[in-house]
Amino acid sequence: MSRSLTLRERAGECALEIDHREDNRGWSTSVSLSLCLVLGFFARLAHGIGPFDGRDFHGTIAYSCDGNFNDPDDWAASPVALAIVASAGLQDKLVHFHYNSILSANLSEWEQEHEKSVLGAAKLFRFDRTRFFNCQKQRQEAVEHLTQVINAASPESPLYLIVAGPVDVPLAALRAAQPEKRSFVYCISHSRWNDGFARDFQFTATKRDVIELGVRWVQIPDQNARLSTTPYRRVAVSSNKLASPWAGASADEFKAYFWTQEAGNQALCFLWERMLASTRPDPSDAGMMYFLLTGDTEATPEKLRRLLALGQRPKPILERDVVRLEAENFYEVSGYHLEPSSDRKTSHRLFAAPNKAARQGSLATIFDEPYTAERAIYDVAVAYSSQSDTASVLRLKVGADQSMTREISGKSAEWQTHVFPAVTVGRGDKITLSLDSPEGRLPRIDYLELRRRASGDPSYAEAARLVATRNTSVESAESSQQSQRFVPVPGAPLDNPAALPGQVIVAGGRPGYLKVNGGRPLFLCGPDNPEDFLFLGKLLPDGTRDGPQMEIIDFLGKSGISAVHFMMFRMRRCNIKDEGDDTHCPFVNHDPSQPLNEKVLDQWEFWIKELEKRGIVVHLEFYNDATDVERMGWTLDSQGNLHPDEKRFIEGIVKRFKHLKNIIWGLEESSNKLPRSRVIHFRKMAELIRQVDEYQHPIVQSFVTPETAEKDMHPDGVTSADYRDNPVIDIVTWLHIPPFGKDFDAQHRAYLNYAWRDRGVFIAMRNETEYHNIDRRTARIHNWACALAGMHALEAQLNAARMDRRDRILDAGKLVLFMEQTDWFRMKPADDLAAQQTKWVLANPGSSYILYSYDCTKALALKELPQGQYRVLWFDTIDGKFRNDRFEQDQNGPAAWNKPADFSSEVAIYLQRVCDAR
16 A cells, blocks of 8 residues: 555545536746836835735735646645635635646646645635636636736735746736736746746746746745655656656655644645645645745744644734845846756856856846835845956945945855845835956856844844945945944934943943943954053154054954953053053153143044944053052042042043043053052042043953962952942953963853853953963954853953954954844853753843854754744854854754854854744
8 A cells, every 4th residue: 555545544534525516607138127117116115015914915816836747736735825815814815816837738637636626725715716717728718817817906906926837827918918017916936947947847938038027026935945845756747647656755744734634624634635635745835825925935834734723823024034136037137147057056046147258247126025124224145156266346236325336256166145234225226236347257146135134133223323324435344334333223212311322331230231322232352452552653752653553443443343452551650560661641741740641632532533433442441450559649638539630630531532432441450469458549430430421431440360370469369349339330351361272161161250250240351361372263262262151352362463463353353243143141151051062152041042162063052942933043253154044943942953064163053032933
């Protein structure tokens, strides 16, 4: 007995007898976009962001499918698609349905089986069967009826035509329809086979013939990977009998659809019976109908179960996170032609190939996709493959006022991606991609992908600011992105009304977290050195410096880091370790008893502003380590007040720089090298800063660890515990954290030790791991070890003045890039959750997680993950490559994710729960 018959027996009482009696009632190289098409696009803007809002459907629906040859998947897909429509009560909106539409070949038994599926579902779900047409018997009627349906379309009621078979019949109807009506038709497809590009089947028409008529073509991801649970098996078509290879689907392959066997539920049992008839659990074409009524391109058997078996109608996804525009679907094409590909890495295995020796090319389309925002901020990714070592120029233009230009190079047969960050795209905007190659070897283009930055995402604030200030000049994506860090989101409320808009603040109570006021949270990572940055270079007569500061600033701005550390007072005369230089101060004639040197402050302000423009926080510290200003007479008076000269120094600095957004005030580096009696002195400093700075910039106090090999912590043993009752100190930072070199787990534990010390009181930061032999990999992993301990991660050995350390700084920038895509500030270390090759974990249990490994060859995993649907963001910490994915956890328990094959062994995952799986 075949497996198919065994499964039929399991259906039991689900076998149905339905009355299936027939009811006879009735690519070019240059394509111009017609004026009526443009008007149609803009007219439709008034109808919201999705055709269905959960209550009302704006428009009508038509469905085209085959099922009479090649693959019996439609026998299951057609009734499932009709069941989806019926579940929303939209039977009246389905105005046309034709089937058995392969015209060049036919198997009569297949034709009849599919008709049982279609007409049986039409009767069961109460559709008007006069709208259903078998193209083997009613081809002309089908074309004429669909033509009438197209002619009835309007801006107020567009037609959504699902293409689940060849385009021959839809094309005939579109050609017969009124030309001005075509612009109100959306064709929805998911399959290159339906698009007319079968490998072993010759179609007379392709989707390009449809697109060139001015119809809007919507391509969603291949639903076979989502709804089909069995591999495609080739059918022998030499006879008119059902071919036996289709009877091979196993019980396990049908398991995902066993829920349709619900006894007593006639509708579900019919779906089960038709799936058995098809011998394949593959209703994949129905994924297009699920998308049309939900905006969700990720249909799954479980989602169908919730909808059809449990009656749980999902809330439509009105604004899709990702919209891919296939190059072969663009309306205007110049210098390129369509080319199929056997490479499955090519999206839909079709791409735009350059014409021979073409030096210029362009692709253009109008953005008008269902379930997208009227206007939103997207990162626009261009998938290309360069054919030349010589750089080509890539230009992206959106609408009339956004234009970005990049150079791309690097000959490779593999597809690469370039991302234009933070581009505003509205429905109706024309998107143009132009390319120039000086040697006539244009890149191949696979697709443009729009990745929406949602208003709740950590990166949205920075994207909104970038949009607000972008000009059309050529600039690096990295520099553009950073430069907007301190610009608040337009219209967003301020977190702290007392602080400057866009300023660094502490948010969320105590200890809270660092954040841009009115913008996004801040993760600090970057070089702690050169701490003497302000004093580098030749000393000029007026006290200013002629040094490399701007070169360092320019590098840091391009590196992606988010913070640096400078000192303002490094005078040797009052340093207990005889360190420093008496010219390293901002006073006239380098004399602390004289006023502040305004020319020096002007230069400092210029540099700090330049860093602010580049999105870099400055940990601006008053005193060098081991500085004891009481040795030069700056002692507290009998009432505990600061010496007048010191008060003048601190007040003058704070008043001069408090208007800058990117400052964190530091008191003294390694302050516990001094005795406990100095604690009250530092407290007075902090109180004065907070009194003078009405904007409430954060204040940090610095400590050397007791384990330091230099053994220069004062015997009094002052630590952060001596400041826990101080309400104005926000951050503690540690220096000389013990080094463990390549014992990365021990290094992580060392960071954890200091991260946990004051977790309920202070924000934790590291400014230095004690000196050890460092290479690029060690430095990179140490930064991740620190971040996964829950600490901000500045590092003294990342010295921006040393060329041999700049590669490490670039790696630090990648860490910032990743962390700013996450909600790390809501998480705590949770290494006990690590499983398989996961080394360290940050977690906000049940909501979001960061997993990291420096040695992942197979998979990252968690011991426990609650049931739900999750967004998975992979990150290659070496080359900065991202990959988005989705994951569904069916029940509470362990979970694992296989590392992408093209990623290095140093990887991280950001896991964000998006909804319950129930």
